[in-house]
Amino acid sequence: MSILDSKVPEGPIERKWTAHKNHIHLVNPANKRRIDVIVVGTGLAGSSAAASLAEMGYNVKTFCYQDSARRAHSIAAQGGINAAKNYQNDGDSVYRLFYDTLKGGDYRSREANTYRLAEVSASIIDQCVAQGVPFARDYGGLLDNRSFGGAQVSRTFYARGQTGQQLLLGAYSALMRQVGKGKVKMYDRHEMLDLVVVGGKARGIIARNLVTGKLERHGAHAVLLCTGGYGNVFFLSTNAMGCNVTAAWKSHKRGAFMANPCYTQIHPTCIPVSGDHQSKLTLMSESLRNDGRIWVPKKLEDAKAIQQGKKKGSDIAEEDRDYYLERRYPSFGNLVPRDVASRAAKERCDAGFGVNRTGEAVYLDFSAAIERYGKMEANVHHIDNPSKEKVRELGMKVVSAKYGNLFDMYENIVGENPYEHPMKIYPAVHYTMGGLWVDYNLQSTVPGMYVLGEANFSDHGANRLGASALMQGLADGYFVIPYTIADQLAGEIRTGPIKTDTTEFEQAEQHVRSRIEQLMNTKGTEPVDHFHKRLGKVMWDKCGMARNAKGLQEAIEEIRRIREDFWKNVRVPGKADEFNQELEKAGRVADFLELGELMCKDALHRNESCGGHFREEYQTEEGEALRDDNNFAYVGAWEWKGDPGAAELHKEALKFTVLQLSQRSYK
Amino acid sequence: MKLTLKIWRQAGPKAKGQIVDYPVEGISEDMSFLEMLDVLNDRLVREGQEPVAFDHDCREGICGSCGIMIEGRAHGPNRKAATCELRMRSFPDGDTLTVEPWRARPFPVIKDLVVDRTAFDRIMQAGGYVSVKTGQAPDANAIPVPKHHAEEAMDAAACIGCGACVATCPNGSAMLFVAAKVSQFALLPQGHAERKERVERMLAQMDTEGFGACSNTYACEAECPKQISVEHIARLNREFVRAKAL
Numbered sequence: 001m002s003i004l005d006s007k008v009p010e011g012p013i014e015r016k017w018t019a020h021k022n023h024i025h026l027v028n029p030a031n032k033r034r035i036d037v038i039v040v041g042t043g044l045a046g047s048s049a050a051a052s053l054a055e056m057g058y059n060v061k062t063f064c065y066q067d068s069a070r071r072a073h074s075i076a077a078q079g080g081i082n083a084a085k086n087y088q089n090d091g092d093s094v095y096r097l098f099y100d101t102l103k104g105g106d107y108r109s110r111e112a113n114t115y116r117l118a119e120v121s122a123s124i125i126d127q128c129v130a131q132g133v134p135f136a137r138d139y140g141g142l143l144d145n146r147s148f149g150g151a152q153v154s155r156t157f158y159a160r161g162q163t164g165q166q167l168l169l170g171a172y173s174a175l176m177r178q179v180g181k182g183k184v185k186m187y188d189r190h191e192m193l194d195l196v197v198v199g200g201k202a203r204g205i206i207a208r209n210l211v212t213g214k215l216e217r218h219g220a221h222a223v224l225l226c227t228g229g230y231g232n233v234f235f236l237s238t239n240a241m242g243c244n245v246t247a248a249w250k251s252h253k254r255g256a257f258m259a260n261p262c263y264t265q266i267h268p269t270c271i272p273v274s275g276d277h278q279s280k281l282t283l284m285s286e287s288l289r290n291d292g293r294i295w296v297p298k299k300l301e302d303a304k305a306i307q308q309g310k311k312k313g314s315d316i317a318e319e320d321r322d323y324y325l326e327r328r329y330p331s332f333g334n335l336v337p338r339d340v341a342s343r344a345a346k347e348r349c350d351a352g353f354g355v356n357r358t359g360e361a362v363y364l365d366f367s368a369a370i371e372r373y374g375k376m377e378a379n380v381h382h383i384d385n386p387s388k389e390k391v392r393e394l395g396m397k398v399v400s401a402k403y404g405n406l407f408d409m410y411e412n413i414v415g416e417n418p419y420e421h422p423m424k425i426y427p428a429v430h431y432t433m434g435g436l437w438v439d440y441n442l443q444s445t446v447p448g449m450y451v452l453g454e455a456n457f458s459d460h461g462a463n464r465l466g467a468s469a470l471m472q473g474l475a476d477g478y479f480v481i482p483y484t485i486a487d488q489l490a491g492e493i494r495t496g497p498i499k500t501d502t503t504e505f506e507q508a509e510q511h512v513r514s515r516i517e518q519l520m521n522t523k524g525t526e527p528v529d530h531f532h533k534r535l536g537k538v539m540w541d542k543c544g545m546a547r548n549a550k551g552l553q554e555a556i557e558e559i560r561r562i563r564e565d566f567w568k569n570v571r572v573p574g575k576a577d578e579f580n581q582e583l584e585k586a587g588r589v590a591d592f593l594e595l596g597e598l599m600c601k602d603a604l605h606r607n608e609s610c611g612g613h614f615r616e617e618y619q620t621e622e623g624e625a626l627r628d629d630n631n632f633a634y635v636g637a638w639e640w641k642g643d644p645g646a647a648e649l650h651k652e653a654l655k656f657t658v659l660q661l662s663q664r665s666y667k
Numbered sequence: 668m669k670l671t672l673k674i675w676r677q678a679g680p681k682a683k684g685q686i687v688d689y690p691v692e693g694i695s696e697d698m699s700f701l702e703m704l705d706v707l708n709d710r711l712v713r714e715g716q717e718p719v720a721f722d723h724d725c726r727e728g729i730c731g732s733c734g735i736m737i738e739g740r741a742h743g744p745n746r747k748a749a750t751c752e753l754r755m756r757s758f759p760d761g762d763t764l765t766v767e768p769w770r771a772r773p774f775p776v777i778k779d780l781v782v783d784r785t786a787f788d789r790i791m792q793a794g795g796y797v798s799v800k801t802g803q804a805p806d807a808n809a810i811p812v813p814k815h816h817a818e819e820a821m822d823a824a825a826c827i828g829c830g831a832c833v834a835t836c837p838n839g840s841a842m843l844f845v846a847a848k849v850s851q852f853a854l855l856p857q858g859h860a861e862r863k864e865r866v867e868r869m870l871a872q873m874d875t876e877g878f879g880a881c882s883n884t885y886a887c888e889a890e891c892p893k894q895i896s897v898e899h900i901a902r903l904n905r906e907f908v909r910a911k912a913l
Contacts, residue, residue, distance in 0.1 A: 023877055067722060068788050070828055071730040087808060088672040125802070130804035132797045132857045134821040141811025159821060166727055173796035183730060188785065211777055240724040274697040279705055280726045409727070412745075413823035415697070478801045527712040529705070573717050578679065579778045582712065583719055 003636055004257075004652040006440035007439040008112040014094075017116045020440070021483050025490035032057030035489050036219040036498065038205055040192045040247050042069035044164075044470060045453025046226030047171035048477025052185035054486070055174075056482060058489075061218055062175065062184055064209055065191045065242055065584070070172045073228060073240040074473060077164025078285035078406075080148055080156035081128075083121040087147050092153040094118045094391075099659065100151055101468060104337050105433070106627065107613035108260070110635070110654065112440060113458040120479040121471050125157055127478055131170040133509060134613030135159050146288060147335070148466045156159040156467045161285050161405050168469055171477070190216070191584065193512045195223065195449065198504045202251075202449035206505070206512045209585060213577035215512055217505045220496030221489060224481065226473075229432035229454040233592045233599065234544070235536025235580050237429035238270060238283040245595050246477040248436055248455055256444040257279035257637035257650060259437035259457035261562020261595065265464055265612050266545050268341035281428040282413055282599055284364070284406055285464045289334045291369035291399065292423070294345070296353040296362050298572045300323040303353045311362050313355060313422045322575065324348055332666040334603065337515040339463045339612045339625075340666060342427035346545045349426070356424050356607035366403075370395035427545060431469060433460045433612065434602070437637040437652070441484035442476060445637075446541050448488060452476035457635065462611025502536045516576050519586045524569030528585045531566045535559065535589070535596055543600050548616040552604040556597055564592040597644035608632045609639065620663075629661050668694040668755060671763040672707065674719055677776050684776065686765070698757035700743060701726060701733065704756055720779040728752040728892060731827030734834065736767040741831035743889040744830035749829060749892040767832035773841070773876045784830050786876040787844060794865040795848045797857050810856050812891055820854040825849045825893040832887035832895075838879030843887040845869050846903035847895050853906050863910040870907060 009020040027035065035058050039050040042064040050062045060150065064072060084097040098119035102109060125143070135157050136144040148156040159166040178184040187207065193215070194206040198210065204219035230245035231237040252258045269284045297303045299321050306310040324344055326333045336344075345362045348354070353627045355361050373393025378386040386394070394420055410418045435457040442458075453473040460468065485514035567587070574580045607620040608630070609625035618626045633654045638647040677684030678847035691707050698706070701723050713726065724732040733750040737743035743753045758764065805824050806854040812820075826847035833841050852858025856857045858865070860906050881900055 026866060048801070055800045066724060066730070066732060067784060068731075068828065070791075071724055071732050073730070076725045076727060076729050085807070116897075123802075125807045126804035127799075127801060127808040129802065129810075130799040130857055132796065132820075132855050134824050134851065134855065135811055136821075137812050137814045137817045141813050141817075142808045159824075162825060165827075166821075169824065171790065174799075174801075176788065176791040177796040177798065179788075186788070188788075239724060240730060242724050275695055277695055277698050277702050277706065279699070279702050280863065282727050294889075325724075331669050408747070409752075412748065415754070415756060482801065508846050525713070527709050529709065571712055573712055573715065579720060579781065584720060 001648065002650050004437065004635070005651055006110060007441060008110070008653055009440065011524070013115045015041055017119055020265030020279050023377065024483055025363060025487050027490050027493065030058050031493040033059065034059065035059065035492055036220040037222050037224065037485070038063070038218055039224045040205065041072065041226035041228060041455070042172070042175065042229055043072035043074035044168055044171055044228060045166065045451060045477045046072065046224070047175045048474050049224055049226060049452055049481050050184055051171060051174035051178050052478055052482045053144055053485070054178035058275045058402070058654060059577045060184045061187065061191045061220065062617035063187045065189065065454070066208065069175055069186060069188060070169060072168065073243055074168045074470070076240065077470055077530065078161045078283065080146065080158035080163045080467040081167060082148070082155050082465070082467040083125045083157060083471065084118055085122050085125060086144060086156060090153045092155050096153065097121060097155065097381055101252040101459070101465055102461065102659055103664060104465040105463050105665055106625065107461065107629070107633070107656065108263070108610050108654065109442065109461030110458050111656055111658065115476050116480070117472055120475045123479055124474045125240070128167055128170050131174060131378050133159065133166045138479070141414070146287060147290060150464065159518055161287070161403070164470055165423060167474065168619050171474070178531055192507045193250060193252045193587070195446070196505050196508045197254050197446060198502065199368065201447045203498050204505065206508050211579050213575070213580060215509055217509060219500045219505070221477045221492040221495060221498060222450065222485060224450045225436065225455050226452045226477070227455045230592070230595055231429045231432050231434065233535065233596050234429040234534050234539045236278060236281050238267060238271065238281050241280060244591070246588050246591045249323060249447060249591040249595055251444070251446065252438065253377040253640045255446045256449060256451070257437040258598060259637040259640050260434035260462070260602065261599045261638070262543065262613050263336060263433035263462045263611060264429060265431035265433060266342040266427040268338055268345055268427050269425045270370065270428035270430070271410065272356055272424055272426040273358065282409070284410060284423065285424060286338070288364060288403060288406060292335055292364040292366050293323055293368055294325050295321045295323045295346045297357055300352055303355065306355045307335055307357060307359055309357070313365070322353070329666045336436060336666045337344070337463060337465060342545055343614060345427055346471060361426045363422040366399055366418070367422070370399055373398035391474060412638055431464055433457065433462060433464055436636065441487060442633045443488065450481060450485060452481060462613055463593055504555060514585070519570065519572050519583060519590070520576050521570070522567060522570050524571045526569050526571060528572070528589050529584055531562055532592065534562050534588045535593055538562070539596055539599070546614045546616050546661060547603050551605060552600045555600045559593065559597045566590065566593055594644045598638060601647060602636055602638065603644065606632055606636065625664070625666060627663070633661070668696065668760045670761070673763065673765045674779070675767040676719070678778065680775055680777055694755055696754065699751055700737070700753040700754045701751050702841040705872065706763065706825065720781050722738060722781050723751055723903050726751040729827060731829040732768050732771055734829045734831060736769065738765055741769070741835040742782050742892055746889070747892060747894055749827070752892070771833045771839040773839065773878050774830060778784065786878070787828050787830065787841070789876065790806055790841065790845060790869055790872045791848070792862070794868035797852065798861060812855060816854045820851045823854070823895060823913060826895055827893060829839070829892065831890045831892060832894040833878065835886045836879065837884060837886070838882050840881050841873050841878040843895055843897065844879040844889065844905065845873050846899040850899035850902040851904055853902055864913060866903065866906040866910050880901060
């Protein structure tokens with residue numbers, strides 16, 4: 001075990017970033033033209049980084065597995081993006097955003113990174129507006145904000161329920177501008193299958209052209225991984241079908257440490273699973289919790305009747321409803337952070353109070369909001385003594401204007417009208433706080449390889465607050481990496497183009513080729529999804545919302561068995577040198593089968609509960625997460641040693657200079 | 668549910684394609700159309716056949732990856748829904764469905780239901796942006812934007828780039844796609860500096876790619892999963908005339 005150096009600059013926290021930028025190396029414009037950078041992934045982090053680096057003069061090659069850069073999964077983020085603008089004059093500040101993010105992450109993030117994130121947040125909004133992102137505005141033409149899960153100020157900027165889409169299209173347009181200028185070469189339908197390390201430095205990648213199946217070598221002076229999270233290890237998640245850990249995992253095997261892989265975010269408001277056919281889960285924006293009230297029946301017999309289809313939610317009298325979040329957390333109520341809300345739902349459902357056939361759902365009810373808004377509207381329109389129906393009608397209009405698209409989506413998927421019957425929701429895997437370890441410059445343990453956005457581990461600790469993922473992706477891409485990468489690249493101006501006809505590239509390509517051949521030649525009986533589903537079930541049951549030592553030990557054994565079975569019995573049809581979606585999936589699932597074991601190993605070693613990592617053995621009397629700051633206030637970063645079970649732990653101690661560690665309380 | 672699918676199979680860009688019949692059984696009404704194809708593909712793989720290739724990713728109607736012609740309708744029979752949002756309860760038990768890729772010259776077939784839509788990216792490269800470098804931006808509230816302009820710009824910006832407008836157009840026109848971007852920027856002050864060059868370049872690229880011109884059938888609006896209005900095409904035309912007149 002070694003102690004990792006985070007390279008956090010000295011000085012008071014509010015001056016660290018500025019001082020660091022003032023002293024970092026620069027690369028002069030003529031020299032930038034001699035430097036090549038590879039960016040893998042075109043979500044918020046990747047697109048913004050690729051565009052910014054190209055604008056500065058670097059030669060950029062960008063890769064994505066989708067058919068267009070615009071389709072990366074950042075596009076699906078609904079709710080919004082946080083920024084400490086204090087436009088609403090409600091006392092927000094960089095400090096408060098930092099404080100909320102650090103506390104929300106249950107004091108398991110790196111303080112200096114979190115502060116920097118809050119510090120650059122305001123510039124992100126400026127940048128996006130200048131690009132033509134149509135954020136919501138109020139009648140004066142200025143930007144509107146809303147409050148969002150876990151925050152007591154309104155600092156969330158949004159574009160209807162499609163904020164991620166609009167931000168991504170903004171970054172994509174900046175990227176397309178650079179592609180048009182020839183400063184970025186775009187490789188869509190390409191998947192990175194290995195990192196090439198030469199002389200201890202990241203010098204390129206091996207990518208597979210997904211249309212022709214051809215393996216390609218690409219050299220560069222630096223490689224940026226902006227490849228998102230690994231939530232699909234659970235099979236069912238809100239991630240897109242193609243989201244995967246492959247680029248990160250291959251890099252892990254080439255020397256990049258994987259940090260806190262067990263920190264997974266389970267989002268509280270998703271549409272419950274409807275059957276075995278389910279291929280993915282759909283998120284209902286957290287913004288719904290601003291107006292929706294979450295409840296289950298107070299009486300077990302009511303819950304049973306609902307589960308059997310004999311009663312509906314609307315049949316349960318007001319006094320027989322248990323608004324359990326409002327009951328347990330009076331000061332935050334339905335707006336408690338995601339991890340807290342998810343666990344509370346699981347607790348009620350485990351106790352038998354779930355409200356659908358499977359017993360794994362709770363209600364999200366808008367009837368109170370409809371009534372409240374209806375009465376307000378009646379006042380605005382000077383309607384005296386409005387009838388109940390009139391109030392409802394007016395209120396529904398307001399709710400529809402705010403959440404109409406989400407209600408439509410719900411009705412389309414579930415086949416039930418959420419204005420008439422309360423929505424049914426249940427937690428689902430949504431985001432992974434863990435990821436490749438990076439220092440303050442976002443450089444991994446492989447020099448020359450940087451990791452941005454969800455793919456790294458640094459800013460959200462053990463739990464991410466709502467509307468902070470978009471913030472981090474764009475902060476890393478627009479405002480951090482363009483400065484910090486120069487520190488390394490300043491030393492590369494005399495290196496010259498990276499040659500790809502070397503032994504290292506040859507070996508990496510051979511390695512990729514043999515793994516593909518192994519997948520093709522297994523010629524078993526079961527399709528890839530069969531193994532992925534089995535893995536997902538183990539992960540969800542034993543390394544999901546709640547974990548315990550016994551379950552995790554069993555999970556490790558089970559995952560090993562599934563992995564063994566996979567390599568004996570997987571069937572990949574078709575050929576390797578053609579468009580082959582089953583082969584793509586097989587490669588990704590093979591990597592998930594290794595990652596899953598490491599996640600369990602990490603969860604097993606962390607004998608405490610924090611944020612999204614809830615170990616049943618470590619909880620307060622009231623069932624809240626119980627941290628152990630004396631023994632676990634560190635980042636656990638794992639080094640590959642030939643097998644996930646053999647991974648070696650390295651630690652980065654987390655020092656908190658500004659905030660006192662305290663138990664998170666939302667009561 | 669039981670269904671008969673008549674699916675376009677084409678091994679590669681140059682291969683000759685054909686419709687192949689596949690019966691599917693055990694389909695639940697709650698499944699999405701793509702989950703129904705998953706069921707078929709699972710069976711095909713088990714039987715040692717090649718599964719049907721189709722593009723898909725987010726499966727919640729926002730990434731724009733999916734796009735299938737179902738019974739001659741882009742994204743199937745439902746309004747306001749991409750293929751991935753389409754549920755099997757939209758079809759009667761025992762139905763027969765013809766399933767084809769987008770058909771338009773600028774969208775060549777790669778395999779089965781997968782087409783190449785990079786022409787859209789090239790149109791965007793020609794002018795679908797505001798030229799602002801990172802770090803150059805003034806404060807976000809420096810320029811007020813009237814709420815109704817911002818809302819209308821958002822209506823246009825909702826385009827997911829799926830290509831349904833092209834696939835459904837008798838002329839294979841990409842006017843709605845181009846209009847959505849031109850209109851968004853024409854409505855916002857940030858887009859005004861480059862409005863002339865933008866509309867000219869994007870339309871020129873659209874022609875170069877081989878997309879047809881608008882013939883006012885409005886099929887694009889009807890099939891657009893985001894219900895983008897043809898009013899934006901009117902604004903595109905105004906922008907174009909304005910660019911030529913000035």
